[in-house]
Amino acid sequence: MQETILPSVQLTDQQTLDAIREGNERVFETLFREHYAALCQYAFTLLRDRDDAEEEVQALFLTFWERRETLLISTSLKAYLFRSVHNRCLNRIKHLSIREEHRQHVTHVGEAPSLSPVDALAGQELSERIDEAMKQLPEQCRRVFYLSRFEELRYGEIAERLGISVKTVENQIGKALRILRLELADFLVLWLLLGLNGF
Structure with missing residues (x-):
């Protein structure tokens, strides 16, 4: 993969987004490192659970990368990330009781969730x-x-x-x-x- 833009240079939001859309993993990693801690802290203020907060932030970055080629962002990247975390956390809170009820219904004694080889290795x-x-x-x-x-x-x-x-x-x-x-x-x-x- 050719990386035409390096994260060591101060990039504008548009340059950062363009580079990530092209598959530039170094720019994506820089964006991740720059905002991860603050996003986790913000998610924690909503969820009051650090594991849940980190899970939502990690899921956000996963989705961000997977949909990088079709993302439409009209605000700053920082504002987009915080708004996305906010929405994810509210959605998690909204569905928490439903998910727990479903989990208790479908989980049987001795039944272990199946994992893909990649998930198991990770x-x-x-x-x-x-x-x-x-x-x-x-x-x-x-x-x-x-x-x-x-x-x-x-x-x-x-x-x-x-x-x-x-x-x-x-x-x-x-x-x-x-x-x-x-x-x-x-x-x-x-x-x-x-x-x-x-x-």
Whole structure:
């Protein structure tokens, strides 16, 4: 693929959109990195769940790339991205109860969801990358994060078990998330691009 426009140069919104329409992955990655964190924070203010917020933002970028050749954007790219996240979050909230009811209806004991080979491989690689990233956390930070995310303990329960304050637990969780996002940023962008290119 030839890339006639490089993201290292300051591009206008129109130049950025034109480059992405031509399949320029480097420009797309630059757009992703520039807005991802802020979009996740905005989505979180609507959904109050960081995992859900990141899922919606990632889905937005997936859709953006898939439909890049036919996108009609009359505002700035930043405004378009924030409006799209806003709409996705409202739609998620609207259908949350319906989806949960449907999930309970169709899910049977012992029945596992089927995954494509690509999804299974991506999930396995992500799991391995998370394990590696976890090793980069300071010991207390890692213990707090593990108890929160993998044993699903409440902050108060973690504080009691480790003999620390709830405020310390909150701080350690925030620190862990910041470190993990940095450690996994490259993988996330790569996963998006690979997934979008038909692997």
